[in-house]
Amino acid sequence: MLVVVTNIPTPYRTAFFNTLQQELLRVGQSLHVLYCAKTETGRYWQFDPEENHYPFSFLKGWHPEFKGYYPHINFELIIHLKKLKPNWIMAAGSWNAPATITLLLNKKKLNCPIIFWSEGHFDAQVRSNKYIDYLRRTILKKLDYFVVPNLKSKEYILHYNRNAVVEFLPNTVDESFFSLSINDSxxxxxxxxxxxxxxxxxxxxxxxxxxxxxxxxxxxxxxxxxxxxxxxxxxxxxxxxxxxxxxxxxxxxxxxxxxxxxxxxxxxxxxxxxxxxxxxxxxxxxxxxxxxxxxxxxxxxxxxxxxxxxxxxxxxxxxxxxxxxxxxxxxxxxxxxxxxxxxxxxxxxxxxxxxxxxxxxxxxxxxxxxxxxxxxxx
CATH class of the missing domain: 3.40.50.2000 (Glycogen Phosphorylase B;)
Structure with missing residues (x-):
């Protein structure tokens, strides 16, 4: 089983997770998504459970906001993961998210590969100084496996962790919806x-x-x-x-x-x-x-x-x-x-x-x- 830990449901990830579940089932595996929260300020997506054709859970937690930063604190994350017994865990979010740090602190207990799904690159950095850079490098060096959506993100990861094993995972959209049909004029x-x-x-x-x-x-x-x-x-x-x-x-x-x-x-x-x-x-x-x-x-x-x-x-x-x-x-x-x-x-x-x-x-x-x-x- 692959367990994805991510912040909130989004339409583009839902479409991808639906396909990923189908493909995992073909090879005798499955997907479970753990969401840290239902939404965040400034997000306009409406969550429809019927559109999600894969197992998922919403974690209980505390959701403060600090100037556009949403550190979801989920105290039961590790309990859920131990029940699910995943073969792989993939963390999708920021390097300093509480969920990412919690996974790293419990790396040995979880006893499976932890993959960080990173979209960051230098042109997208919001906060950076020598102290933040030190923390970013420290955390990213403790991770072994990464998936990234583009070349810029790969260069970014290898800058902080030159031993990282990096694979491309492009963000996808619902291509069946965003494609032309014979009726479109x-x-x-x-x-x-x-x-x-x-x-x-x-x-x-x-x-x-x-x-x-x-x-x-x-x-x-x-x-x-x-x-x-x-x-x-x-x-x-x-x-x-x-x-x-x-x-x-x-x-x-x-x-x-x-x-x-x-x-x-x-x-x-x-x-x-x-x-x-x-x-x-x-x-x-x-x-x-x-x-x-x-x-x-x-x-x-x-x-x-x-x-x-x-x-x-x-x-x-x-x-x-x-x-x-x-x-x-x-x-x-x-x-x-x-x-x-x-x-x-x-x-x-x-x-x-x-x-x-x-x-x-x-x-x-x-x-x-x-x-x-x-x-x-x-």
Whole structure:
């Protein structure tokens, strides 16, 4: 049995866990997920038990909050693990999470390989100084096995623990949901949503905050060659009202739509209507939205600060990687899109689909993880 210990349920992990359970059962194993809490502040996902086709448990605990850090304290974690008697334990979360530290302190008692599922990389570090760096190195050096979603994360782990055994485990999305069907029509969706048929549509999906670079993108778009372009910004956050006022003041409503928070079905529809997906993030461990857009055959414009940018984009073939999030770099890339013909963007979107189909499906990720598990059996 593989037991995954993670903070809260999320839709993308649920879809992966469902497939992983199926693949484990095929080889005489199984999955059990231990959740440290039901939700966290700022998370908008609704948990539906019927969507989870694998055994799971919610641990009782204390859930304080310290400036965006959620240290779930679960006193019964080890008791649950001893009852389950796993062959492997995989900890998904931060290196300093109480669950991760608890597992390390009880490593000998648990008597099975402990794998750390890490998404961290240097561009995504929130807190760092010599004391934190010392603690991070100390903890990561005590772990032997790691799975990571991208090359940046692998480099990060090997920096702190050069003896680490590291395997790739890309974060996946529900590709059956984020894939085109014969009934999907870009023209029909644009018409039903009042989107222009003659323009190149750029879609951004993110929280509206400093980290996601949304105001930087807006300011660059305002100065760029925008006559042939139209932007749809999906999400909510601290800059929602600011953007709303700026769009009105700058008289850009005919070029820029702010939708607020949307349900997945509506996000999917806007992505189908789009030509290009844009993510001008300043820090992001491993964003899922460009993976979703790739399954829907979109050209990508993604910041180099996104952990999986190089894994998803062959620069110039299926999109572009922005080196920095500043006005000059953003304007340059927006203008490149404005000067690229729609039929070329469509071909680039096909390339995006090929890339994610080869490496980012739940089945392939599950199969590769099982091969890794068998290599590190006790």
């Amino acid at each position: 870009k023209v029909q969706i644009r018409t039903s949503k009042g989107l222009p048929l003659d323009k190149t549509i750029l879609v951004l999906v993110s929280s509206l905050d400093t980290r996601k670079g949304v105001l930087d993108f807006y300011d660059a778009f305002k100065e760029a060659k925008r006559d042939s372009l139209y932007v749809v910004q999906i999400g909510t956050g601290e800059f929602y009202e600011t953007l709303k006022k700026r769009i009105a003041t700058d008289n850009l409503a005919k070029y820029y739509r702010l939708t607020g928070q949307l349900v997945p079905k509506e996000v999917r529809e806007y992505l189908i209507a789009a030509d290009v997906f844009v993510l001008p993030t300043k820090s992001d461990p491993n964003p899922l939205s460009p993976i979703e857009a790739s399954f829907l055959k979109k050209t990508l414009l993604v910041s180099s600060k996104a952990g999986n940018a190089k894994d998803l984009i062959v620069d110039g073939e299926n999109g572009w990687i922005m080196k920095e999030i500043n006005n000059e770099e953003l304007m340059k890339n927006i203008n490149i899109i404005a000067n690229t013909k729609k039929e070329v963007l469509e071909m680039m979107g096909e390339k995006s689909f090929d890339i994610v189909s080869n490496s980012f499906t739940r089945k392939k990720a599950s199969e590769n993880l099982i091969i890794f598990l068998n290599k590190i059996k006790n």
